[in-house]
Amino acid sequence: MSSTSQKHRDFVAEPMGEKPVMALAGIGDVLGKRLADKGFDKAYVVLGQFLVLKKDEELFRDWLKEISGANAKQQGDCYGCLKEWCDAFL
């Protein structure tokens, strides 16, 4: 199992509430801004998209790449972060 970042661990530790999209693992300032411009300003909105895609990894990664230009690592981090959050809280 690859090691998770501190950001990942922080996010997965508690309900996301009103956390901004930048709180997601893999989403930094640049990607966060792009997502917010498209309307995904809060983490829960990205969660919404994740759930609508039925938590499918391939589709979610494609979508994230399409909307924000995230690279493979960033896609993976974000997916892993959301998946683990869902396993814990959903």
Added chain:
Amino acid sequence: MPDPSSLTDDDLMAMLLKYGVKAGPIVGSTRTLYERKLKKLLQSDGHDRLNGAEKAALYSDGEEEESGSEKQEAVEQSAQQENSQFPQEPVKDILKDLFPDTNTTPTGIYATCRRPIKGAAQRPIQYAYPDTPISPMTLQRQEVERRLVPIQIQIFVFLIVACIVYVLFVNVEDAALF
């Protein structure tokens, strides 16, 4: 080949389902993703179909010209199945030629029993078998019994000795014995 972009949401979902993809809700944010996925599936299927058309010509009876997309898809699927079956058939034929009596097994694995080699690996060749099957224990017991004195003679001897002792006991008037 229908264009995914021109399909309705329901049709798109149905097409994806045909490829075994259980799509989630097709809404604004997911529509393009699913269209792209369907395109990918159609492309990969198209490549298979090009190869399958040659094979289909070998195996089908020329009924491909029937109209209706269902028939086409059935031929596609059967062509795909024949693709997967084709490499296996030459092997099966050879086996059938060599061993015409073999039964077909669902797994395709055949096992033929080798006759045990007589006289090898401490397997003594027994040419004749006894008329009455007697266990080795019985044979041993019979051999031993042949050597021992039969029990009836033993009882007889015992009685004779007993009689002699009794006669002696009675005849000795003298109590000096005791």
